[in-house]
Amino acid sequence: MGGKHRVAIVGLGMAHKPHLQSLRDLADRVDIAACYAPSAERREAFKRAHPDLPVTGDLDAVLGEPGIDAVILLTPPTTHFDLVERCAAAGKHVLLEKPVEVSVERARQAVAAMERAGKRFGVVLQHRFRAASRQLRDLVRSGELGALVSGSASIRWWRPPEYFAQPGRGIKARDGGGVLLTQAIHTLDLFQSLTGPISRVSAMTTTSPLRAIDTEDIAAAAVAFANGAIGTIDATTVSYPGFPERIELACEHATAVLAAESLDVFFKDGRHLKQEGSAAGGGGADPMAFSHEAHKALITDFLDAIDGNREPEVSGHEAVKVQVLIEAILRSSAEGRAVEV
Numbered sequence: 001m002g003g004k005h006r007v008a009i010v011g012l013g014m015a016h017k018p019h020l021q022s023l024r025d026l027a028d029r030v031d032i033a034a035c036y037a038p039s040a041e042r043r044e045a046f047k048r049a050h051p052d053l054p055v056t057g058d059l060d061a062v063l064g065e066p067g068i069d070a071v072i073l074l075t076p077p078t079t080h081f082d083l084v085e086r087c088a089a090a091g092k093h094v095l096l097e098k099p100v101e102v103s104v105e106r107a108r109q110a111v112a113a114m115e116r117a118g119k120r121f122g123v124v125l126q127h128r129f130r131a132a133s134r135q136l137r138d139l140v141r142s143g144e145l146g147a148l149v150s151g152s153a154s155i156r157w158w159r160p161p162e163y164f165a166q167p168g169r170g171i172k173a174r175d176g177g178g179v180l181l182t183q184a185i186h187t188l189d190l191f192q193s194l195t196g197p198i199s200r201v202s203a204m205t206t207t208s209p210l211r212a213i214d215t216e217d218i219a220a221a222a223v224a225f226a227n228g229a230i231g232t233i234d235a236t237t238v239s240y241p242g243f244p245e246r247i248e249l250a251c252e253h254a255t256a257v258l259a260a261e262s263l264d265v266f267f268k269d270g271r272h273l274k275q276e277g278s279a280a281g282g283g284g285a286d287p288m289a290f291s292h293e294a295h296k297a298l299i300t301d302f303l304d305a306i307d308g309n310r311e312p313e314v315s316g317h318e319a320v321k322v323q324v325l326i327e328a329i330l331r332s333s334a335e336g337r338a339v340e341v
Contacts, residue, residue, distance in 0.1 A: 102176025146252025
């Protein structure tokens with residue numbers, strides 16, 4: 001393991017909270033060297049809440065500081081490529097809040113920029129690091145469940161009017177996408193990491209009459225997996241009051257049901273494996289109503305990747321895969337036909 005890492009947080013909006021909690025927990029490995037936001041109002045609010053941390057409005061100075069070796073980017077999706085490119089040019093490792101970018105093309109450009117710089121590039125898709133998710137991953141990899149026969153992912157969440165009252169929220173020019181890219185992406189990434197590649201989708205998406213946005217807030221798809229299994233994807237933010245996201249894997253030897261952070265596995269030989277966890281996954285009115293433990297595990301993996309000169313578990317390349325799936329769903333809906341992923 002290397003020495004302590006000096007990191008900068010770039011972007012001080014809502015997403016910073018679990019990251020900051022995690023970094024404080026990891027104080028034996030991390031020093032927070034700078035906290036940047038372009039908004040003076042946001043910097044002042046952050047400074048009042050965290051008077052012990054260095055706050056700045058000078059991003060050039062942050063990136064030019066040779067002692068800072070990693071940047072945690074928590075800015076809106078449309079800014080990601082430009083900021084990743086600047087971090088790469090400055091020789092910084094980057095941990096980026098999802099999605100990589102607003103399109104697969106721009107996401108791949110960001111990955112390429114980090115590869116050229118020879119720096120570690122991780123993406124915050126933290127659902128893979130929940131304890132129940134890890135247990136299910138291990139069962140899948142061990143072969144104990146047998147081959148997948150049918151799989152489904154259901155993300156029936158709620159976002160209140162106050163959420164969409166924030167400037168640009170749900171608007172493509174700011175967020176880059178709707179329920180698929182902004183909310184369901186976490187579960188879809190976890191889902192595909194468990195099932196293996198999805199090869200074909202037939203989808204419908206729409207915008208409900210509940211809010212004045214230009215992105216989809218309801219999406220449904222039939223999917224075919226590379227191994228021949230079939231299944232469904234169901235994602236929305238109109239389902240009041242919001243329910244735990246659910247992944248179900250019906251396999252040769254058992255059916256596994258992952259509901260937020262709880263896991264049930266029903267084996268055909270009569271065994272029942274159960275792991276209790278929180279049902280509060282951020283699916284209700286408060287999108288930040290979840291434990292920061294998965295973030296901390298992901299950040300720990302990112303630091304281990306830097307120290308071990310390896311790829312993070314959720315690398316840029318890994319994170320692009322779910323965006324390929326999301327673009328296929330949107331394309332299928334727009335073209336009114338099944339499309340290959």
